[in-house]
Amino acid sequence: MMSINSDSMLDHAPSSPLRLRPQAALKIDKSERTRVAILNAALDFIWSRPFRDMTVRSLMTATGVGRSAFYQYFTDRHDLMQTMLRIVQKEIFEGVSPWLVGVGDPVVLLHQTLGGLVRICYERGPFIRAISDASRTDKRFEEDWRQFLEGFDEAGFARIEADQRQGLIPDFDARPVVFALNRLNAYTIIEAFGQHPRREPEPVWEALARIWVSTLYGAEWLGKESSSLIRK
Amino acid sequence: MMSINSDSMLDHAPSSPLRLRPQAALKIDKSERTRVAILNAALDFIWSRPFRDMTVRSLMTATGVGRSAFYQYFTDRHDLMQTMLRIVQKEIFEGVSPWLVGVGDPVVLLHQTLGGLVRICYERGPFIRAISDASRTDKRFEEDWRQFLEGFDEAGFARIEADQRQGLIPDFDARPVVFALNRLNAYTIIEAFGQHPRREPEPVWEALARIWVSTLYGAEWLGKESSSLIRK
DNA sequence: AGAGTTTATTGACATCATGTCACATCGTCA
DNA sequence: TGACGATGTGACATGATGTCAATAAACTCT
Numbered sequence: 001m002m003s004i005n006s007d008s009m010l011d012h013a014p015s016s017p018l019r020l021r022p023q024a025a026l027k028i029d030k031s032e033r034t035r036v037a038i039l040n041a042a043l044d045f046i047w048s049r050p051f052r053d054m055t056v057r058s059l060m061t062a063t064g065v066g067r068s069a070f071y072q073y074f075t076d077r078h079d080l081m082q083t084m085l086r087i088v089q090k091e092i093f094e095g096v097s098p099w100l101v102g103v104g105d106p107v108v109l110l111h112q113t114l115g116g117l118v119r120i121c122y123e124r125g126p127f128i129r130a131i132s133d134a135s136r137t138d139k140r141f142e143e144d145w146r147q148f149l150e151g152f153d154e155a156g157f158a159r160i161e162a163d164q165r166q167g168l169i170p171d172f173d174a175r176p177v178v179f180a181l182n183r184l185n186a187y188t189i190i191e192a193f194g195q196h197p198r199r200e201p202e203p204v205w206e207a208l209a210r211i212w213v214s215t216l217y218g219a220e221w222l223g224k225e226s227s228s229l230i231r232k
Numbered sequence: 233m234m235s236i237n238s239d240s241m242l243d244h245a246p247s248s249p250l251r252l253r254p255q256a257a258l259k260i261d262k263s264e265r266t267r268v269a270i271l272n273a274a275l276d277f278i279w280s281r282p283f284r285d286m287t288v289r290s291l292m293t294a295t296g297v298g299r300s301a302f303y304q305y306f307t308d309r310h311d312l313m314q315t316m317l318r319i320v321q322k323e324i325f326e327g328v329s330p331w332l333v334g335v336g337d338p339v340v341l342l343h344q345t346l347g348g349l350v351r352i353c354y355e356r357g358p359f360i361r362a363i364s365d366a367s368r369t370d371k372r373f374e375e376d377w378r379q380f381l382e383g384f385d386e387a388g389f390a391r392i393e394a395d396q397r398q399g400l401i402p403d404f405d406a407r408p409v410v411f412a413l414n415r416l417n418a419y420t421i422i423e424a425f426g427q428h429p430r431r432e433p434e435p436v437w438e439a440l441a442r443i444w445v446s447t448l449y450g451a452e453w454l455g456k457e458s459s460s461l462i463r464k
Numbered sequence: 465a466g467a468g469t470t471t472a473t474t475g476a477c478a479t480c481a482t483g484t485c486a487c488a489t490c491g492t493c494a
Numbered sequence: 495t496g497a498c499g500a501t502g503t504g505a506c507a508t509g510a511t512g513t514c515a516a517t518a519a520a521c522t523c524t
């Protein structure tokens with residue numbers, strides 16, 4: 001009938017490094033378990049295969065539940081990707097906070113922020129790529145992705161303007177520059193880490209740091225704090 | 233049965249600013265005319281609607297020829313997009329040549345190159361976006377897009393290394409930096425100009441120029457040659 | 465534990481896009 | 495005119511999507 005444990009399939013599915021445990025430890029009703037199983041199937045799938053190949057059937061086959069049950073939990077593939085976006089978004093926002101909200105030497109904070117971003121996105125690369133790919137094939141989810149990126153635009157803009165008022169950053173029109181720098185980050189990361197084999201994170205981190213620091217604070221700050229490598 | 237002129241439909245299709253005339257002026261065999269009609273239908277479609285909505289049916293309806301005739305000319309939608317890529321690629325390569333192959337003050341050339349890039353991509357934005365979107369949904373075309381971007385990586389890398397040998401650009405690992413800067417250009421342009429309403433080209437040009445110049449030659453060159461605005 | 469209720473799951477269905485194929489039609493040249 | 499190659503067409507097979515009424519399973523409460 002169906003496999004004993006509904007979570008791991010016997011065939012070639014490699015499990016992704018990001019898997020969910022059912023929510024409230026004890027109150028595991030069937031519903032929650034199936035929902036998480038689907039999510040994990042998607043995570044596993046996306047870890048090794050492109051979004052375009054992810055059909056509802058492929059997911060539910062891996063789950064061991066009939067295909068139509070999928071629609072009890074998600075309205076469509078993109079709804080599911082929205083959930084994946086929320087998961088990844090939370091991780092990224094945390095890693096990226098230093099420069100955006102922290103106090104101290106801005107160049108040091110910027111290095112830290114970019115280091116955190118690169119580390120997390122290296123670990124989650126294929127998910128991020130899938131999310132970005134999904135945003136191209138669905139009107140609603142495209143909007144979600146746009147808002148995700150705009151979050152960085154707003155935060156970065158605020159930080160740059162603040163530093164401009166302090167004379168730390170030259171007085172240019174910050175909006176288009178931060179827009180461009182954020183696309184730089186997003187798509188450099190997606191292309192570098194979005195599919196196996198991924199590139200090495202260090203050179204990517206150094207390149208991004210060089211570009212951000214040169215543009216905002218000036219190349220004379222480049223040597224500073226080249227130390228804080230991507231830390232565990 | 234079918235409309236008198238096979239090229240323009242009566243309904244709401246706005247014609248794109250990029251349309252093809254049949255090839256050899258006189259030797260217009262039916263085949264070439266249909267092929268161009270399909271291509272123009274695609275160009276018109278993409279000018280105002282996203283790639284994800286472009287079905288073979290929608291194209292061939294606009295063409296006035298039966299849907300199955302499409303496959304006489306293209307193997308699928310992505311094959312058609314490959315043709316669109318070649319058209320746009322040619323225009324871009326021309327506009328982008330100064331810094332890559334020219335002689336003279338590199339900062340001036342870089343400004344020129346970015347100006348040309350922004351001008352062309354502003355004019356062709358929706359096409360470029362569609363090409364990029366299409367690369368997410370097809371394995372083969374994804375490879376074409378990758379090679380397209382890698383072309384810029386190679387050329388930019390060569391230029392940077394040359395300038396590094398002359399001491400014009402500091403001595404960093406050029407590969408990852410040029411990779412990042414090219415993604416900066418590609419995706420800033422796609423998001424800024426890829427759908428209506430498009431952003432203004434000038435601020436985008438200024439932002440890209442600021443980032444490239446600061447990163448490569450140093451911010452002290454930024455005032456220089458801020459003149460050469462996007463020219464006809 | 466067992467009846468009754470709620471919830472989860474299923475299989476069949478309708479729709480839509482794709483790509484293919486045998487056949488029909490057109491037009492050109494002998 | 496007639497025959498042949500090049501164009502175009504309609505019908506078909508496939509495979510994905512999302513829905514729904516019917517069924518099975520899970521939960522609740524006494």
